[in-house]
Amino acid sequence: MSKSILALCRQAPYGNALAREGLEAVLAAAAMDQTPAVLFCGDGVFQLVQQSPEGIGEKNLRRNIQALPMFGVETLHICRASLQQRGIDPVAIELPGAEIQLVENTTAFIDGFDHVLSF
Amino acid sequence: MKFTLVVYGAPHASEGAASALRFARALLEAGHSLYRVFFYGDGVHNGSALAAPPQDEQDLLGQWQRLQQAHNLDLVVCIAAAQRRGLLSESEASRLEKSAANLATGFTLAGLGQLAEAAAVCERVVTFGG
Amino acid sequence: MTLHIVSKSPYSSSALADCLRTCGNGDAIVLIEDGVYAAQTGSEKLQDFAGKAVFCLRADAEARGVAVTATVDEIDEARWVALCTEYRPIVSWFK
Numbered sequence: 001m002s003k004s005i006l007a008l009c010r011q012a013p014y015g016n017a018l019a020r021e022g023l024e025a026v027l028a029a030a031a032m033d034q035t036p037a038v039l040f041c042g043d044g045v046f047q048l049v050q051q052s053p054e055g056i057g058e059k060n061l062r063r064n065i066q067a068l069p070m071f072g073v074e075t076l077h078i079c080r081a082s083l084q085q086r087g088i089d090p091v092a093i094e095l096p097g098a099e100i101q102l103v104e105n106t107t108a109f110i111d112g113f114d115h116v117l118s119f
Numbered sequence: 120m121k122f123t124l125v126v127y128g129a130p131h132a133s134e135g136a137a138s139a140l141r142f143a144r145a146l147l148e149a150g151h152s153l154y155r156v157f158f159y160g161d162g163v164h165n166g167s168a169l170a171a172p173p174q175d176e177q178d179l180l181g182q183w184q185r186l187q188q189a190h191n192l193d194l195v196v197c198i199a200a201a202q203r204r205g206l207l208s209e210s211e212a213s214r215l216e217k218s219a220a221n222l223a224t225g226f227t228l229a230g231l232g233q234l235a236e237a238a239a240v241c242e243r244v245v246t247f248g249g
Numbered sequence: 250m251t252l253h254i255v256s257k258s259p260y261s262s263s264a265l266a267d268c269l270r271t272c273g274n275g276d277a278i279v280l281i282e283d284g285v286y287a288a289q290t291g292s293e294k295l296q297d298f299a300g301k302a303v304f305c306l307r308a309d310a311e312a313r314g315v316a317v318t319a320t321v322d323e324i325d326e327a328r329w330v331a332l333c334t335e336y337r338p339i340v341s342w343f344k
Contacts, residue, residue, distance in 0.1 A: 005238050010267065011344065018127070018249070018344075021160050021200060028231030034239050042267050081270070107273035111251055115244040116338040117125065117234075120334050127343070134282045135256070135343065141308075145326035151334070243333055248256055248343020 003114035005029065005036035009044035011119060013061040019047055022119025023064040030071040036117070038068065041079040041106060044119075045086060048078065048093045069097035077103050122146055123155045123237040126162035127249040130172075130179045135247040136165050140182055142245065147190055155193045155237040156183075158226075161249050163206050166196040168223035180223055187225040198228040250275040252336035255284035256343045259294045264342040269297050277302040277336060279329060280321070285310040288321040295320070304332065 007026045011019040029036050040048060051062050068076065076095065080102040083090055090102060103109050110116060124143060128135020143153055158165050170180045187194050196206060201222075202215070208228050212220035222228060238244050253272055259265040265287055272278060278301060280288055287294040288305040295318055305315075307323040317323050324332070333339055 003239055003241075005235075006338070008340065017200075017203075018160055024199065025159070025231050025234060029235035029238070032232050032235045034235040041271075042263065106271045107251075107276070110271060110338065110340060111273065111276075113338050115238050115241075116251075116340045117238070117244065118246050118248065118341045118343065122333075138256070138281055141326050142330065146330045146333075149327055149330050151330065243337070243339060245254070245333060245339050246341040246343070248341055 002034070004112070005034060006110060006113040006116045007036045007038045008110070008116050008118045009038060009040050009047060010042040012043040012046040013051065014053060014056065014058050018119050019044070020061055020064065022117075023061070023068075025117065025119065026073060027064070027067065027071050030068075030073055035072045037075070037077060037113070038073055039077040039079065039103060039106070039109065041082050045078060045082045045088060048095070049088060066095055069095075075099045075101050077101050077109065079103050079106055120151045120243060121154050121241045122151055122243045122245065123157060123241040124153070125157045125159060125234065125244060125246045126165060127160040128247055129161035129164040129249065130170060132161060133249045135249055136162065136179055137177065139247040140179065140186070142247070143186060153190065153192055154241050155195055155233065157234045157237060158194070158196045159200055159234070161204070163196045163201040163204055166194070166201070166206055166223050166226035167221050169221050184223065184225040194226045195229045195233050196222065196226050197234070198230055201228055250277070250336050252276070252332055252339045253278045254339065254341045255280050255287070256282040256341070258283040259287045262344060264344060265294065265297075268340075268342040271340070272301060277304065277332060279324075279332060280305040281309055285313060285315050285317070288315060288317045290316045290318040292318070304328070
């Protein structure tokens with residue numbers, strides 16, 4: 001009955017609510033033993049960089065990502081091309097407890113799942 | 120085949136909900152089953168009982184409600200996303216001490232677990248973006 | 250094989266470009282809502298579709314006055330549903 005689920009996170013953290021609500025959906029699914037894989041792609045990779053959103057009255061979204069390993073999402077998949085395009089050094093993305101896996105071929109990666117939830 | 124639809128689009132802000140309705144009708148006509156429609160993000164506004172569009176415009180709420188009645192659909196509005204956006208059932212309104220409730224008949228408020236559960240039991244999940 | 254659903258205009262959103270970067274051989278693309286503008290005859294976006302199976306919702310194209318190019322297959326909602334049963338997973342590109 002169980003299905004493999006991928007959460008495809010493509011939104012930058014603060015411009016709209018979908019980045020945050022996507023991570024909330026991931027945590028909820030993980031809490032129900034439906035642990036999804038997570039792939040940060042496109043502007044979604046901006047969720048991974050250091051942030052200081054106090055000045056705009058927002059909570060730090062990166063903290064939600066830091067919580068993922070505690071909920072059983074231990075590997076974070078990141079599209080390498082998206083990082084490159086945006087000038088983000090993969091080395092700068094340090095998340096304690098999480099294993100970072102850079103994905104070269106998103107086509108083959110996505111193809112392996114039953115469901116893809118786009119956030 | 121068993122489907123779940125996820126709707127992020129608020130009425131008027133995007134076409135996502137209207138597309139989801141067309142897709143829902145077509146899949147039911149084809150003899151597939153619609154296990155759940157999960158309204159998330161701004162999509163929760165589809166469950167507002169207070170929408171009052173002019174008569175010559177598309178009435179999305181009425182269309183969802185008629186489809187729900189005809190097929191006994193499970194129209195679930197995410198409770199966390201709904202609270203943020205001011206969409207409350209009678210019991211939530213009184214619990215949160217708000218002056219009014221606006222969840223439309225035919226919709227239910229439930230947690231994100233309902234999305235995970237639907238994904239686990241359905242063969243297909245289709246997302247309709249905002 | 251994956252079914253990609255694209256719902257934004259290629260002139261205002263990276264949805265189609267991001268989709269194309271991920272769309273592999275054997276995948277298919279369904280253009281819906283403002284996504285159908287990519288299918289307009291003569292559009293410079295068409296060259297990106299070479300060798301790919303691309304479909305477009307007829308009602309959405311007609312609504313917008315889009316003259317769909319011959320290499321894009323115009324479909325109704327029933328065929329759209331059928332495509333969703335034939336492919337897995339289904340990925341929506343909407344921003």
